[in-house]
Amino acid sequence: MASAPWDMRASPLDKPVVVAMHTRSGLVGLNVVTAALDADARTQGLDVRFAKGSDAMIDALRDVASAGRRAIALWSFYSPDFAATARDLAAVKEATGASALHVAGGVHATAEPLATLSRGWDLVAIGEGEHTTIELALAVASGRDPRALPGTAHLDPAGGRLVSHGPGERRPLDDYPPFNARHRKWNALEITRGCVYACSFCQTPYMFKARFRHRSVADVRRHVDQMRECGSRFVRFLTPTSLSYGSADTTPDLDAVDALLASVREGAGADAKIFFGTFPSEIRPEHITPRALEILARWCDNRTLVIGGQSGSDRILEATRRGHTVDDVVRAVELSVKAGFRPDVDFLLGLPGEDESDRVASMTLAERLVGMGARIHSHAFMPLPGTPLRDAEPSPIEPETALAMARLESKGKAYGQWRRQVVTAEDLVRARRGRAPAAKAD
Ligand code: SF4
Structure with missing residues (x-):
């Protein structure tokens, strides 16, 4: 990317300061949108700070205000963190008043802009945030009203009606960096965005569109080289379905996966640790073939693979x-x-519609897979905003199922957050019941 065509110190752009609330589930999203500012010559080098909690955010905003500068506070969170993050926002606003423009982005804010704005955020960035963040910084720098920007939503001050300008511009992944190198904020490299599958409990296809966009091998390599130069020795990937890299549909393109991993290994070096098909990104079960496993064994260091199984009931898998x-x-x-x-x-x-026989089938499958050498990574269904199941009721998990899972856990054969997610699911249902009726967007 070309360097800034003018001296940033002499530009009005030195006035706004971007402060990212760098906590909880929005870390990667905030790394990426703040890095996007450096990928555009007009916003390159902008003053960006990271706050690791509400006290740090309060300090940062007071600091910016006392310097006579304007602050854009960026927040991003998943649905389970919404309530806690809204409490943080309330504390920050109580301490700092209206000194900053508070902008929420990410999957929850995109799916629930009205609920998000109603909790005190000034603006929501809808959908992908890189381009919108750049335009937002430019608007604030030049004194334009950011509420008019495409990719944003706000509440009409007159009647509290939601005014939405639709989702932010979707660009090729190569247009923006996958992490914030200037601030040494590394994270798993996003190689694919969007998903052609349409699992009804998942926010990904509804947030990013039901098609794949892949980062090119050359661009991934450029960033792996950059990580190596900075001493980072671990490479992980972010993708909705690992073996879909390079594919446009449901058929894996293993040549593309092979080319990607070969280049990553060459760039990272023999002593680097490369993890593919593991946290935070899984592999779909039907994509696993002897050749796929051979490619992973050749280039990667992980000997654990995360496979999406979800249920032991074909009826529920289909539903x-x-x-x-x-x-x-x-x-x-x-x-x-x-x-x-x-x-x-x-x-x-x-899962909604699941009955006891489906859960018995799931636990029977879990025990069978453990007997074959697998471990179980357990989750509980949460009715996530933006998904087809957002209004569904979680099925109750009876004591027999909980006991069967606990038995596997006690043997070290199962792990996961399902108990905490049951509580989160109840919170989401409660929040849904209290949700204001959806207002018509512009
Ligand atoms: S394959 Fe994975 S990312 Fe894609 S819709 Fe299903 S759960 Fe979501």
């Missing part, structure tokens, strides 16, 4: 539009173990 069967999960575990990997299989308990 949630997972696009694979129970047999696909069994076969994936079998092949993975044979190739020397330990599969960690994601399970989702309490």
